[in-house]
Amino acid sequence: MKHTKVKDLLNSTTTLQEINAKGWVRTFRNNQFIALNDGSTINNIQCVVDFENTPDETLKRITTGAAVSVTGTLVESQGAGQKYEIQVKQLEILGDSDAEKFPMQPKKHSLEFLRENAHLRVRTNAFGAIMRVRSVLAHAVHTYFQEKGFVYVNTPIITGSDAEGAGEMFKVTALPFDNTPRTEEGKVDYKKDFFGKETNLTVSGQLEGETFAMALGQIYTFGPTFRAENSNTSRHLAEFWMIEPEVAFNDLEDNMDLAEDFIQFVIKYVMDKCPEDLKFLEGRLLEEEKSKPQAERSEMALLEKLNFVLENNFKRVSYTEAIDILRNSTPNKKKKFQYIINEWGADLQSEHERYLVEKHFKCPVILFDYPANIKAFYMRLNDNTEPGKETVRAMDILFPGIGEIVGGSQREERFDVLVEKMKALGIDEEELWWYLDTRRFGSAVHSGFGLGFERLVLFVTGMTNIRDVIPFPRTPGSAEF
């Protein structure tokens, strides 16, 4: 007999004869009521066991975590909290779960404990909800771009280029540490490595993505990216998923419009598709914040915050305006910032971004036109700036509670300007010959951005540590599973 998913049983419009459900026992009360979950929904279905006619041996094996198969009738529930329940006629234990040993007991576990059990934490309500929301958000990303005719491009993970400049890279190699092949000069002989050259894990697919945008018009990537940086924070992972759209003929304004429309679309999509998971996560956050002082609690509940992003335009502010606001801000004057903003040209720290977003504007903010010398080589130099105050067509989108969620720019489309910039920064033109070809042959204005997928999941789920929104987090000192 084919089993029916718990979600479909709970959404049934009638009672049903002879159904089978399979799943895992969340709790077993009064030797009678199984709360059964199969991962198809956050909701359990109540299974009422005929305990008088069930052997004690079997009843004892109905423990939290056990896999069971129940056959019976879907009837209207007498109890509160559910429309239907299963009147069990036949029960089979598929896989036992020793109550003494199963780590996911029906009680509150610390997030740290759950991280150490990342292979089992997804059996809890919270992590089931997070992983379903993450999945639906990923599909929202593809749906948005595909419906607009963007081409999904799988840029390479192993890269022979180390000029991307977005951060420290991991080495990928098939060479041994012992008796490493050496050149006559005693250097490591990467010609003998698998790819015949030194290779790393990608920090961004942007440069390769640009070559495709200059042929297909609108493209996006969505794949893993890596940073070998020793950042042990709640916002950084060594391995994370990034979304990078790139559009030919888009200028920076178009780029901002795209980013804003995209973020609003995917948030709306997940609110439509995952109302129960989000409601649960809203409750979880409220509960978590009860232990915090009033001042540190969120001003809005989760769904209210998501709606706020849908209903309000992101505030667009130039770097220069932002510096003025920060210079005149109370924390700057009272020297409460760790890094005091004195003059134009200063790089913004997380504390400044948070002030702008959370205290000053109280909404998502797009900062644009940053000083050229604090941004990457490929960003479009603005025309007509004062000497010493050159700016580039960069944009960062800042979100409350998250900080930077998007970084993007209009790209420098002028071959000569780009080469000059690379020379000034010591970036090897030979190595990026293929990138420069996009400017040699049929160059045009184009723009794109990168969005860290886990930061988006953080925002949508109301979680606060990025390790809790990816299945198996990779961080300094940790690559378990």
Add this chain to the structure above:
Amino acid sequence: MKHTKVKDLLNSTTTLQEINAKGWVRTFRNNQFIALNDGSTINNIQCVVDFENTPDETLKRITTGAAVSVTGTLVESQGAGQKYEIQVKQLEILGDSDAEKFPMQPKKHSLEFLRENAHLRVRTNAFGAIMRVRSVLAHAVHTYFQEKGFVYVNTPIITGSDAEGAGEMFKVTALPFDNTPRTEEGKVDYKKDFFGKETNLTVSGQLEGETFAMALGQIYTFGPTFRAENSNTSRHLAEFWMIEPEVAFNDLEDNMDLAEDFIQFVIKYVMDKCPEDLKFLEGRLLEEEKSKPQAERSEMALLEKLNFVLENNFKRVSYTEAIDILRNSTPNKKKKFQYIINEWGADLQSEHERYLVEKHFKCPVILFDYPANIKAFYMRLNDNTEPGKETVRAMDILFPGIGEIVGGSQREERFDVLVEKMKALGIDEEELWWYLDTRRFGSAVHSGFGLGFERLVLFVTGMTNIRDVIPFPRTPGSAEF
């Protein structure tokens, strides 16, 4: 003025005043007709330049590969082959393309030359079509699983486990080759590496995927996987994308049903969405095969072959039956096979798979119930087999022209049997403690498979070298771009 995509112009239902199009010149004929392409479709739009009123200087710059912006009127075309064309009123050169230097001239290039210019080959008709088809196929994958309620899981790329056993692994490290930290015994001290242990690039997300299936019920992965194997063939890549669904409570029959339904869905999806690209690729294949002897040409044209897969069930054949067929086959008797099949237990080579699929059954074939000792440790041992003839619930799907496209199995759900198998093979139980937990706590029958995405793209596009269906191929000795 906002530009309109070429695809939308060609699909217009009326003529239009004042439109703007942007794209790249494919050809320029008679100083008058630009074939303009912007990647939104394989079709170019013809732009008719008023050459009498256009300066010679500008006309000279309209070269293959140049980026241009044309403003004018969308009118019914007088010429054959297109419904509409643009009567150009204003033309702007956005980016020149030196006709002497641009590698993608409007002539036939070898596939090898195009691989060396992977950043530009996507500006050709064939590679534009391939990359659009690849993108739509990827979306078909997500759409299929999401509509069925599967949860997309991003299993880790960097793995601390080397027990997956699917192939040779690449090392991921932040340690230097010079002055590598060493333990007192002189071994490499991986405790000092980024993750505090030895790490590799994943060869499969299956084991992690199983832990999620045993909580969420139905899951799938779709991400990059790696093999550090020196296989310089037209069917192997060092970096490729794999799709791995895993379903709790599915047995091997359910697994076969899922794989077949899935493949038919995605092929139908791409046929519906990409008719023009596929028609072009069908023509390309016919053209390519003209140079081959009759016997080596495909029996069916591309679309016919795709329809054949949609309309016919895959033939399900046990390994034991397959061995009988092969043993009695003409090439085996005449010793035409490189590896002669003498007895039950032999591992099947590519030549045997091709014989079964292309000569004997002439349709996709699912082989199942393989000898236990030629398959992976996690596959479910069949009950009631003869001693010495133990089989496992494995399945491989073989496609004409491609060979193995899917490998899957029902998993060994019995803790004791699994541990015994691991011991026999010397696989460290300690290292896979988390995998074994799925069998310790609430184990159940479950099954899954892996599908190499590029092999699917090969089949659908009719290309014959796997390096031509991924944007930037990684193979032994090659990691350019």
